Amino acid sequence: MxxxxxxxxxxxxxxxxxxxxxxxxxxxxxxxxxxxxxxxxxxxxxxxxxxxxxxxxxxxxxxxxxxxxxxxxxxxxxxxxxxxxxxxxxxxxxxxxxxxxxxxxxxxxxxxxxxxxxxxxxxxxxxSPDLVPGAGVLAGEVSDADRRDATRAAEIVAAIGPMDIGQGAVVAQGLCLAIESLPGTDAMLGFVADHAAHLRPDPKGGRGVFYKAPKPGQDMRMDLPTLGPETVARAAKAGLAGIAWEAGGVILLDRAAMIAEAEKAGLFLWAREP
CATH class of the missing domain: 3.40.50.20 (Rossmann fold)
Known part of the structure; x- marks a missing residue:
């Protein structure tokens, strides 16, 4: 069989x-x-x-x-x-x-x-449950400012979800720097990297968080968002503090490589409770 x-x-x-x-x-x-x-x-x-x-x-x-x-x-x-x-x-x-x-x-x-x-x-x-981790910090440390930015980004992703625009957003110092749309995650993080010097209101403030989550009400059997080592490298290039995602709702491609890349770049990786 x-x-x-x-x-x-x-x-x-x-x-x-x-x-x-x-x-x-x-x-x-x-x-x-x-x-x-x-x-x-x-x-x-x-x-x-x-x-x-x-x-x-x-x-x-x-x-x-x-x-x-x-x-x-x-x-x-x-x-x-x-x-x-x-x-x-x-x-x-x-x-x-x-x-x-x-x-x-x-x-x-x-x-x-x-x-x-x-x-x-x-x-x-x-x-393969190991590909979809539950809640916890996998690398680095999450500051209070990072937690506030992640919360704001989660609100934005939840708001755009019903419109089928994208599954991710970047927030720094409470401001939305970019949202994921048809060009995808790489294009969004590339935009932030190219405009990093102009996007953040306080150069000495929080560096920002990339947040990813399924759409509200999404069938969790299909089309879950994914993150991989390349995402970590692009987030580092964009000058972000780290990556957060909805625990139990995002697939990690090569978790060990992601953690190694994050530790090398000084980023946190956080599976956040919805």
Whole structure:
């Protein structure tokens, strides 16, 4: 019995999750969307297209798959109408309607379709809890000023969440220096780095905090925000005091490397209680 299907997108998360599952002795199969290859050493992934989603789901069921986990990033594929089979044709209107309503709606529809095939859709935390840490300070020290900035940033992220803008914000001395939008975390931290000398009202005041969290009401099985060593390096370049995130709601890619990078740069890493 195969057990679990890892629907792998791109980036480091599918590789890390596959490694964790292998170490735990879990039986799984890897699947990737055609045109979006994953990077998992030794994997021979099944390939599928949205236009033939129903036969793909039938195939997973025939392989003994009972649960599914999604990991990694995907761009929205172009759909070729000529490739759609009759059974998938009944699903396409639902997917196209969801495409028009943002990522959250699309992900909920995808989950619903998989569940209609009697798959249990689980999250990264269910497969590998160590990737989603609970509350605590992992590196450095958090000052009172940092805590105030993190609280303010959490309020901002919660406010923009329902608008599906982004999952992060940078706050220093109580002021919002930047919010995450479509260009992503790297672009936001790059903006802060490029304008650091002009953004903070008091050069001797708090350096600022980058905060990350899921959207309010987000399905925690899908599209959790991620942080990795590169994020720590970019936060250091932006002159920030540290990174905070919602405990239990953010995936850490290579926690040990993140801690080492933070300690080298003098930043704190804080999984903050919601």
């Amino acid at each position: 195969t057990g679990t299907a890892l629907i792998a997108g791109q980036g480091a998360l599918p590789r890390q999750l596959a490694h964790s599952m292998s170490l735990a002795g879990q039986s799984f199969v890897v699947a990737e969307m055609e045109g979006f290859p994953c990077d998992i050493p030794g994997a021979a992934p099944l390939r599928f297209r949205i236009e033939r989603l129903a036969p793909f789901l039938d195939h997973l069921a025939g392989e003994g798959v009972t649960r599914v986990v999604f990991a990694g990033s995907l761009r929205r594929p172009r759909i070729d109408p000529e490739l759609i089979d009759p059974r998938t044709a009944t699903l396409v209107p639902r997917l196209l309607a969801a495409f028009q309503q943002g990522d959250d709606t699309l992900l909920r529809e995808v989950v619903a379709i998989f569940e209609e095939w009697d798959f249990s859709v689980v999250g990264v935390k269910d497969i």
